[in-house]
Amino acid sequence: MSTVHVIGAGISGLACATRAAISGVDVALYEAAGQAGGRARSFHDESLGCMIDNGNHLLLGANESTRAYLADIDAGEMIREIAPAAFPFMDLSSGERWRVRPGGGLLPTWIFSKDRRIPGTTTGEYLRQAYRLKRAGKTDTVLGAVGNDSVLYETLWQPLCRAALNTDASEASAKLMWIVLRETFMKGEEACRPWFFHKGLSAALVNPAIRFLKENNAEVRFQARLRGLRWTDHKITSLYFPEGMLRIEPDDAVILAVPPDICNDIWPAAKAPTDSRTIVNAHYRMDKPVSLPWDAPFVGLVGSETHWIFARDNIVSLTISAGDALAEKPNWEIANLLWSEVAQVIGSSAGRMPAWRVIKERRATFAQTPAQVNSRASTDTSIKNLFLAGDWTDTGLPATIEGSVRSGFKAASQALESIRNARADAKE
Numbered sequence: 001m002s003t004v005h006v007i008g009a010g011i012s013g014l015a016c017a018t019r020a021a022i023s024g025v026d027v028a029l030y031e032a033a034g035q036a037g038g039r040a041r042s043f044h045d046e047s048l049g050c051m052i053d054n055g056n057h058l059l060l061g062a063n064e065s066t067r068a069y070l071a072d073i074d075a076g077e078m079i080r081e082i083a084p085a086a087f088p089f090m091d092l093s094s095g096e097r098w099r100v101r102p103g104g105g106l107l108p109t110w111i112f113s114k115d116r117r118i119p120g121t122t123t124g125e126y127l128r129q130a131y132r133l134k135r136a137g138k139t140d141t142v143l144g145a146v147g148n149d150s151v152l153y154e155t156l157w158q159p160l161c162r163a164a165l166n167t168d169a170s171e172a173s174a175k176l177m178w179i180v181l182r183e184t185f186m187k188g189e190e191a192c193r194p195w196f197f198h199k200g201l202s203a204a205l206v207n208p209a210i211r212f213l214k215e216n217n218a219e220v221r222f223q224a225r226l227r228g229l230r231w232t233d234h235k236i237t238s239l240y241f242p243e244g245m246l247r248i249e250p251d252d253a254v255i256l257a258v259p260p261d262i263c264n265d266i267w268p269a270a271k272a273p274t275d276s277r278t279i280v281n282a283h284y285r286m287d288k289p290v291s292l293p294w295d296a297p298f299v300g301l302v303g304s305e306t307h308w309i310f311a312r313d314n315i316v317s318l319t320i321s322a323g324d325a326l327a328e329k330p331n332w333e334i335a336n337l338l339w340s341e342v343a344q345v346i347g348s349s350a351g352r353m354p355a356w357r358v359i360k361e362r363r364a365t366f367a368q369t370p371a372q373v374n375s376r377a378s379t380d381t382s383i384k385n386l387f388l389a390g391d392w393t394d395t396g397l398p399a400t401i402e403g404s405v406r407s408g409f410k411a412a413s414q415a416l417e418s419i420r421n422a423r424a425d426a427k428e
């Protein structure tokens with residue numbers, strides 16, 4: 001039987017491996033680390049004495065491939081939806097609070113309602129700026145397209161660029177931001193509903209997938225770091241691991257689902273994006289569960305260092321995207337600085353700074369600037385049985401879980417097709 005060999009057990013590799021297993025071929029998954037999940041994982045943190053996620057993650061209602069993946073691995077119950085869609089915000093410099101509440105229906109009619117849009121903005125501004133984004137070219141940044149002379153720059157475009165593209169609006173790709181708008185706000189309220197991981201990332205995205213693969217007789221190998229590939233006649237013939245060489249049969253397929261820098265080492269022809277941006281997360285373990293304004297599981301912040309604050313059980317977690325400058329500071333300084341912002345949000349219940357943990361994900365995503373977005377690689381390669389997956393490949397979406405899952409599904413489908421072609425060639 002043919003085997004699909006998947007290198008990397010991040011979300012793209014897991015989505016690819018599970019789809020291939022469903023189709024009935026043999027699957028082997030190789031992961032360099034001791035656990036799966038890559039950039040979206042949970043772990044037991046010694047200083048907090050509990051499980052935490054490496055960083056807060058949100059999905060949106062529009063993320064259909066991710067929900068299909070969760071259904072595949074029987075983990076649909078592990079995400080929770082906020083309906084109707086609402087994004088609560090606080091401005092820590094002015095104390096102002098508001099909620100962006102996309103309304104029902106396909107047209108974004110909510111921008112006509114003062115109660116649903118951002119305070120101090122007019123309907124005309126949304127229409128004009130969305131139109132400018134739609135018309136933006138491949139080399140335009142969000143700042144270049146919309147300008148920064150409206151309140152919307154700091155209260156809408158910056159939070160959206162940082163959250164969806166992990167890139168400051170001054171350098172983020174306008175074309176990619178238009179896609180985000182088109183797939184969410186322009187598709188109605190349901191597409192904008194936030195979905196969050198109420199039991200953590202691994203409980204939803206990772207553990208059920210590993211269980212599913214094992215139940216389907218897939219081989220899952222941890223601490224298996226691919227060092228290189230060999231090919232002849234446009235076919236991969238062997239994989240090199242520190243322990244030795246693995247022979248690849250002519251009707252097997254190989255998928256590289258590794259981060260872009262690793263892909264450039266193993267398969268330089270991919271010319272994957274080389275520039276990345278950091279996400280900083282700070283976690284605090286409180287004595288008891290705390291509630292955020294509107295009793296929401298998360299609140300967006302402006303006029304502050306923190307971009308998002310999440311509360312789950314008695315853990316309060318803060319996210320700062322495109323956080324390369326902040327990440328230069330020592331962890332204790334970041335923990336102190338951000339704790340003063342937590343205290344502003346939750347008020348007197350904050351008390352003294354509790355046990356904390358700061359996590360700097362230096363290569364959280366590739367930098368979603370026009371130049372880097374234009375250098376994303378496609379799924380297929382010049383080698384007939386070699387395919388690429390990952391949030392950085394040319395999914396047409398930002399580097400997100402949804403992009404990763406879509407890239408994994410696409411790679412699985414192309415790998416299966418290459419196997420069918422190889423078998424047909426062998427019969428001739």
Ligand SMILES: Cc1cc2nc3c(=O)[nH]c(=O)nc-3n(C[C@H](O)[C@H](O)[C@H](O)COP(=O)(O)OP(=O)(O)OC[C@H]3O[C@@H](n4cnc5c(N)ncnc54)[C@H](O)[C@@H]3O)c2cc1C
Pocket residue numbers: 007008009010011012013030031032033036037038039040054055056057058059224225226227257258259262279280281361363364365389390391392399400401402404
């Ligand atoms: C802090 C943070 C917050 C985020 N927030 C969100 C969010 O709110 N919403 C959202 O949708 N997305 C978010 N993202 C992005 C999302 O996590 C990523 O897009 C996604 O996890 C990438 O998955 P991947 O499989 O493409 O890559 P990776 O997760 O990088 O997986 C690649 C895997 O390959 C393995 N590997 C590397 N080299 C080798 C080798 N030589 N051999 C074998 N294995 C190898 C790695 O160990 C890793 O497990 C966030 C990311 C971070 C870091």
